[in-house]
Amino acid sequence: MRKIKFITEEFFRSFHKSLLKNLLLMAMFSISHVMMVIMASYYFDLGDRYLGSTQQLGDRIWCPLELMSSEDSEIEDSLMTVTDCRNMMDYYETLRLSKDCPIISVDIPDLYMKEEDVKYFFGDRSYNNFKPEPEREAVMAEFEDEGICSLIHMKSARIDLGAYRCFDLRTQEGEGFTEQNLRLEHWSDPIPILLGSDYKGIIEPGTEFSIQCCFYDYPCRVVGILEKGAVIPQYPASANTDLSQLDSQILLPFGIQVSEPAETVDEIKKYAYLALLSLEAGIAQIPEGKVKEQVGVFQDVGKKFELPPVHVVGTTMGVDLLRKESVVSIRILLILSITLSCFTLYGIFITFYDKIQSNSRVYGIYLMNGCSLSMILIPLLLEIVVTLLPAVFVSRLMFVREDANVYYRPEAIMRAAYVIIGLVFLIGIGVVAFLMRGVDTEHLIRQED
Secondary structure: OHHHHHHHHHHHHHHHHOHHHHHHHHHHHHHHHHHHHHHHHHHOOOOOOOOOOOEEEOOEEEEEEEOOOOOHHHHHHOOOOHHHHHHHHHHHHHHHOOOOOOEEEEEOOOEEEEHHHHHHHHOOOOOHHHOOOOOOOOEEEEOOOOOEEEEEEEOEEEEOHHHHHHOOOOEEEEOOOOOOOOEEOOOOOOEEEEEOHHHOOOOOOOOEEEEEEOOEEEEEEEEEEEOOOOOOOOOHHHOOOOOOOOOOOEEEEOOOEEOOOOOOHHHHHHHHHHHHHHHHOEEEOOOOOOHHHHHHHHHHHHHHOOOOOOEEOOOOHHHHHOOOOOHHHHHHHHHHHHHHHHHHHHHHHHHHHHHHHHOHHHHHHHHHOOOOHHHHHHHHHHHHHHHHHHHHHHHHHHHOOOOOOOOOOHHHHHHHHHHHHHHHHHHHHHHHHHHHOOOOHHHHHHOOO
């Protein structure tokens, strides 16, 4: 007990004697530590892409993309003019055509057909199997220029050309999605759609009708009927809906392009909105070790079209925080982080050097009275621990959040934080041991305070 009391009293005496310096070191180390963890996360892989946020299709790993996140209002505002809408469509097309980072998109939209069209095509046959909710009755809504119409909710999926090819979908009648039929000549031309095999004998290829999807009305033309048993593998967008069978589905396309220049926003906006949704529902095949570089590419393309950069879900925390910064800005932050960290370590070294020098006579008396060197070292090491401890709480506050929108791996980030703190503690032990090595008791006593 006497030893514990001595260690405690010596610790408080030394800590209180340089209280202001210690508090300043706590603040400096906490700030520099946070900055170093962020930079370490940026330059090293501390993400969670290979556990929960990625999608494996075959032998390839795909990272989900996100566009409509914290900048929803900014994105919505980007579809207010013809130029802005064209930028969104070109933005999507540029990313889709990337050879280094292919993108595919799949989602499950709410698609409605006019009840009169459904009854015309099906006649006396039941169409409950073609509805996502068989018991659901028709709804009344405004449709095209016809005013209020009775609409039927139909099963549907929406994919882009890349997904159509990736999943190796084929048709038994007509053609599938192609570069040619996904490019319209005029804004009023019908968009191509595909039907599941159960529609065979009900709606023939070449048939035209209109649908309502995501509050926009689209004229459509059936270009083909899928082979029986066509499937889309488990995909992020299909987590809560069964797309294992497309036999009773209507397949809509992403990535519609139009050759004719648009004159009004109303002509182009519904196709620009499709491009926006395609990026929101997209997944990207990013090569191993190239995530940081690809985030930079997305940033450059976004700047080119004056749009927010696509966010790669599952990126490291550092990449996520710094994704909008330029390479030059990030390098400046790295230099500042290293400089501040070095200055902080130097401050710790000087502070404890001064402590030992100013307490040298006291330590000499302790040693003359039979106190072991370890009894003197333990309070100093405790003081180092207390100086570094606030950085642990600041790190947990900054990097560990129970938030569905946080995709980085907290345990990996905290592991890096603890490693950095551990290294600094080991350096502190080394510094104290170096300063206290070969203590000459008589020399310490002869020194003046």
